[in-house]
Amino acid sequence: MEEHGGRRVLVAGASGTIGRAAARALKEAGHDVTCVLRDSASGRESAAALVGEGCAVHFADLTDSAALAAVFAEAEPQAVMSCIASRSGSPSDARRVDYAANLALLEAAEHAGADHFILLSAICVQRPKLAFQHEKLRFEARLTDSPLAHTIVRPTAFFKSLSGQVKRVREGKPFLIFGDGELTRCKPISDADLGRYLTLCVTDPAKRDAILPIGGPGPAISLRQQGTMLCELAGREPAFKSVPPGMFTLASRVLGLAAPFSEWFAEKSEYARIAHYYATESMLLLDPATGEYSAEATPEFGTDTLRTHYERLLSETG
The missing domain is CATH 3.40.50.720 (NAD(P)-binding Rossmann-like Domain)
Known part of the structure; x- marks a missing residue:
């Protein structure tokens, strides 16, 4: 029963x-x-x-x-x-x-x-x-x-996947972005x-x-927007350092040369491919008709915001 x-x-x-x-x-x-x-x-x-x-x-x-x-x-x-x-x-x-x-x-x-x-x-x-x-x-x-x-x-x-740079920003270091920081967007939950x-x-x-x-409550947010928010909440002027996504592709190809002979190289090659994927693909609903990601079509749920999450993390590490 x-x-x-x-x-x-x-x-x-x-x-x-x-x-x-x-x-x-x-x-x-x-x-x-x-x-x-x-x-x-x-x-x-x-x-x-x-x-x-x-x-x-x-x-x-x-x-x-x-x-x-x-x-x-x-x-x-x-x-x-x-x-x-x-x-x-x-x-x-x-x-x-x-x-x-x-x-x-x-x-x-x-x-x-x-x-x-x-x-x-x-x-x-x-x-x-x-x-x-x-x-x-x-x-x-x-x-x-x-x-x-x-x-x-x-x-x-x-939220956890978007929190890796809180300590970095708190220490005064620039926020890392891929390309111009506008390559991807997400609605974190x-x-x-x-x-x-x-x-x-x-x-x-x-x-x-x-x-x-x-997804969580919108709007969809880019990597640059995440960095701007985090820097401002930390009381700093937004500062960025760009990492070219192509470096992950190059690393994957080089490591992949030894992949057939070594599980270690195979895994490292895959990690580089994973990094490139998340640097270039949005975490939003994909429109099969257009092949484009759609923020508007991505369902939303909940009330927790990334901003409040960042505020809490900064207060804990302050």
Whole structure:
């Protein structure tokens, strides 16, 4: 029986900031939440916090089908939410996490009788050029073929991914941009707002069997605009240093020469390709008719703004 009208939801990836925010939002919405974590130092630390917030916690390696089956047998989830993602984006890590680990979760959910699988994907899979994007799409295809209802959420940029230069600006260094800083735009979304959006997917019928791009409150912002905002909030005149995106292409080609003979070189070559992608591609909805990114067509959700996020980070490091 469902408790207080909620559902039994199993969350994978709750040791990350987005998964943790989703678990918290699920509990606040009245759902019965079980989190499956890796048995590691970081996993144990996350477990203590999650238990303190009312979640049940189990430790299991997602590649261990027997251990995963035992977790599902005890939790009896009606819905599964996957917030896992490759940390490095390397081809081997992407295969292991973005595809294989998600597949293990899906198969466990199918065998355990769950009826809904919610996947945190990424908006960048619209124009796939990288290994991790292809692995995400490979799993998305398997998920849409599953007898379970599916919801695939493709968020734009996260606040965390736009926060790497706060310390740099605070120290008086110029804000790094690619080209003129106007090559790309995004509508970043906070962890808390994304967690709430993922929670809505559990019970909203309109979000079942759907692929849902989502951004935070607009307008879309360029890299130069991010730097201007951050500098002004830090009490400095905006100062920039331009990095040519082509340097990443050159690095990838040079490293790629040794890729057939070395996994290390193959990974470094892919990292350079990832850097070039994010330096040149917007994180907005892609219009298939025009092949252009559209800020106007990119859905918005939530109330948290990047400006408020920067203000908080600056106050913490001040």
